Amino acid sequence: MRNITKAFPGVIANENISLDLKKGEVHALLGENGAGKTTLMNILFGIYKADQGEIFMEGKQIAVSSPHNALKYRIGMVQQHFTVVPSFTVAENVVLGLKEMGFFVKTKAVESSIEKLGKSFDLPVNPRARVWTLSVGEKQRIEILKLLYTGAKVIILDEPTAVLTPQETEILFKAMRKLVSEGSSVIFISHKLDEVLEISDRVTVLRGGKVVGTEVRDSVDRRSLVRMMVGRDVLLDFDKPKTEPGKTVLQVENLTVKNDKNLEAVRNLSLSIKSGEILGIAGVAGNGQRELAEAIYGLRKPVQGKVVLNDSILRHTDVAQRIKGGVAFIPQDRRAVATCPSLSITENVFMKNAYSMYLPQSPLNLNTRAMQRATKELISDYSISTPSTKTQARFLSGGNLQKLVLARELSTKPCLIIAEHPTRGLDIGAMEFVYKTLLAHKERGAAVLLLAGELYEIFRLSDRVAVIYEGEIMGYTPPDPSFTEEIGFMMAGSKRGEVS
């Protein structure tokens, strides 16, 4: 793949990316969420079309126009979300959509060839089993067998281990080794360092849609990979308002939270934040940050543990209680969680008014005019650019939408602010605005829990840095770029103080 560029409205997902894949290698594609790994592979698999750039295969330029077309070039991809029909058998799923299927499925022949294929690649499956009875790992094996059955020589696996148990991961790795020894090539997308180091022959690291570098397995270690992933371009010229931390605002005790896949995402985690203090949580995305934020805010029910706000224990999953208690939450997904796309700016500003009482109102007689007026003030205070207060929120750009969220969340002068990737996808100007606003509220005396991927952001804002890995806090450091390396180790899973 040469000079691939792909832009989506508002973001450049891939910028001038070149990647070469050798016959018989496992090539890992490493990077944080949003670094552009999946987009790049979707281009190779024909789901997206690149804006610029070419793809060559064995020296010849090819144009992959669709996944079906990709299979002709013997390129296959296993998506993060499986595409199997639960009520069909394994064999039926494998031949689904293929020419061999014909009008009547020749089940017997297909079944025996799948069994053979499975044996030869160490991918044990029972071709007669109904798919819904199978485990996640087995479903994934079907997806891979499906590709092998069509004769795929380039196999893309998009975060295949995210849903697997360690044992299933071992089986997968064994099969991957077998595949490459038979002359296939595998592209392995992941953000887990250990797995990448274990299985791959070469590693390409992406960051922010660009290639940071391609290295041979033996020339890298965890330390250098972390450095490549999170970057070192940390600016030093910023000043932070000095505040004396006051009394404890938030206390989290022994919190354990499960994620949507019902796995423990936060494990027995405790932390506390004082008034006038920003605690930055650094970590590779997907290590429990989201679940932690949602549990504190009451959107997700913890398995165990306590959340204490200003000395009173909060009920689990009672968001209204938190809003009343002055907790603001700036979620990562502002379009899907923090706003209503088809409602007006005014309605979005007053979404929480029933509990936040920014503008005290009778529930039986809302004063729409006062709401419009207050919205107009917020629009100018937060310099949101919009044609009117009646514009639907969906028409705002990412930066303006984030300003709208900030306006709603912070205008009530909250005592605790949970900010989850508050600057993701924003341009420099909007980023600076977010930083300034958060720092101003810290000076005012708010406690801030900042969950961010960019270390620059963490250093820029926090008073203390905690590093999270697989739902546990590995240690704390001062917010000083000289600790970058140590933070990198902790992000990769070593506790602070452990030498490696």
Next chain:
Amino acid sequence: MKMKIEKRLVIPRYSSILVPILSVVVALVLMGIILMVFFYGRLGSLSLAFRETFDAYKEMLTWPFANKYGIFSTLMRMVPLAFVGLGLSFAYRMKIWNIGGEGQLYMGALAATWGALFLFKDVSSPLAMILLISITGAVAGGLWALIPALMKAFAKTDEIVVTLMLNYVAIFWVDYLVYGPWKDPKGYGFPGTAPFPDEAKLPTLFKGEFHVGFFVAIAFAVVLYYIYKKTRWGMNSKIVGDNAQAARYSGISIVRYTIIALVVSGAIAGLGGAIQMMGVQHRLQHGFSPGYGYTAIIVAWLAKLNPIAILLVSFLFGGLLVGNDQLQMFYKLPMALISVFQGLVLFSLLGGEAISRYRVRIVKEEAAHIE
């Protein structure tokens, strides 16, 4: 030159008025074609069939809307449609698809009958009687909707299926009563209960052509309009309808809102059933509703869930029901034609809404190649 169809970023405002009106017009035209085929088969001549269709349409549209007696029939048909339509709008605003208006209407009627004939038979004041029966009907409709509400809120069951199925349960329950234990012994074997006592009949105007339930429907529409526009409930229900995740994030309890939405929705439909009993039927009968609960779905949609518009649209559809009766009587056309017509309206409406999301643009040939 080449035509290109592309998605509109902004759906123009006029389309929300134009599309419903056009869809009714399109449905009328399509219906005309069907009628012509029908008459052609009967008369064997295209010009005669054309004239017959024209006459039938004239009859169908003038009697319900331009004749003194016809208008009263239209208004009386409008009342149950308006009640169920208003009730449905309450749930549809939150994207909770209550298809059970018919069943809730039946349960309201059933409970009203129970109240009129047994429970409150010793109440002598007409006002108290009517109020008690109205409340009983509303409670019954609400409780009937509570079943799918609880199932949806706590077990994430699909409300469309459950509300739809419960319609049949309610209808058969009424049938069981009117063919069995509640059958009027003096009813010459007709499947119906004994008539309501006079205290349980709504006051009428214009020599009994018109009952006061009409004004209750208007009052409900105004109240709902106010609730939707000016209250916290109205605003929060809009948030739930637009983005349930954002609603949770704003501290709104989805469980509570789901239950209240469905129960209130059913209660208004149930009240409609009670009023239909007290105002028009005066006894519970087999099949007393010609599918008001289903027609009301189309009414609510055509009106874009606006309570005032629901009144207007249910007036229109009430008139179509009356017009259909006329066609049946004078042109010997089958009763199912009205369902055909309603189906055509709904098709045109859904089609029109889909089309209004796109626009056709004429592009020059060379520009078309670049994409």
